[in-house]
Amino acid sequence: MTIPKVDMPIIVRLQREKFDPGNESNQFLSGAISDGAAVTFTGIVRSPKTNPIISMTLEHYPELAQSQLEGFATQATNRFNLSKATIIHRYGEMVPGEPIVQVMTLSPHRKDAFEGAQFIMDFLKTDAPFWKKEKTVNGQSWVEAKDIDEKAKQSWQ
Amino acid sequence: MNIKILYFAWLRERLNRGEEEVSPPSSVKTIADLIEWKSQTDEGFALAFAKRSLIKSALNENIVSHDTPLDDAKIIAFFPPMTGG
Known part of the structure; x- marks a missing residue:
């Protein structure tokens, strides 16, 4: 029996497990016919050269x-005429190079797809309840919120 | 009125607990009142909440400001500025 594909316009997934950014993107794209633009943003655990981290929780x-x-x-779907939007966000411990977050948008045209993804990320950075703690050779510390992220969010208002 | 309080990130660590139940008196009308009331009886809480501007709050799973009334409050969460993504 074939299960009919239900096209959910908005999907939000919170998970501890690692995900494969390419697989997620391919699945998101499959079946898109009347939409000409898909944007994928992947956030990756970063270890700065000047202050390397061992892991992030x-x-x-x-x-x-x-x-x-x-x-x-x-909000992004309504404001930017998106046909679909998916957000995947991880929690728990992860190491540099691993994906933390992925935002994917689908729209008839590229401007809406780009702006929709950026809008979601700008709000996600300051208004989604996640807190990062970095582990370095000197111990663990909570990451401080940045003014630049707050300004990026406010630019949409 | 019984209210469940949740704490996250460095607030949770400083207070050494992730949640607790409280029954504030009827004079406690807003989230700001709740912080004041807790601060008077709990020194650790008072220290952790010393800089009010660093503390965000949520009421029944909606992010709200500290002047929000506690009407129908079942769960209050306190947490530092968010750093997702």
């Missing part, structure tokens, strides 16, 4: 993270 508030991210995806 993300704490989150599951219920609020889910509802906030669904809200951003819904």
Whole structure:
């Protein structure tokens, strides 16, 4: 029996497990016929050369993270004429090079797809309840919020 | 009125607990009142909440400001500025 494909316009997934950015992108694209533009943003755990990290642990508030991210995806869908938006965000411990977050948008035209993805990321950085803790050779410390992220979000208002 | 409080990130670590139940008196009307009331009886809490501008709050799983009334509050969460993505 073939299960009919249900096209969910908005998907938000919070998970501890690693994901494959390419696989996720391919799945997101499959079946797109009337949409000419797909944008994928992948956030990766970064280890700066000047202050290398061993690992990063993300704490989150599951219920609020889910509802906030669904809200951003819904707002982006309405504002930028998106046909689909998917957000995958990890929590728990991860090492440099691993993906943390992926945002994917689909739209008839590229401008909406680009802006929709950027809008979601700008809100996600400051208004989704995740907190990063970095482990270096000197111990562990919480990452501080950046003004530049707050400004990026405010630029949409 | 019984309210569950959740703490995240460095607030959770400083307080050494992720959650607790409280029953504030009826004079506690807003989230800011709740912080004041807790600060008066709990020194660790008062220290962790010393810089109010660093503390964000959520009421029944919506992010709100500290002047929000506690009407129908079941779960209040306190946390530092968010750093996702």
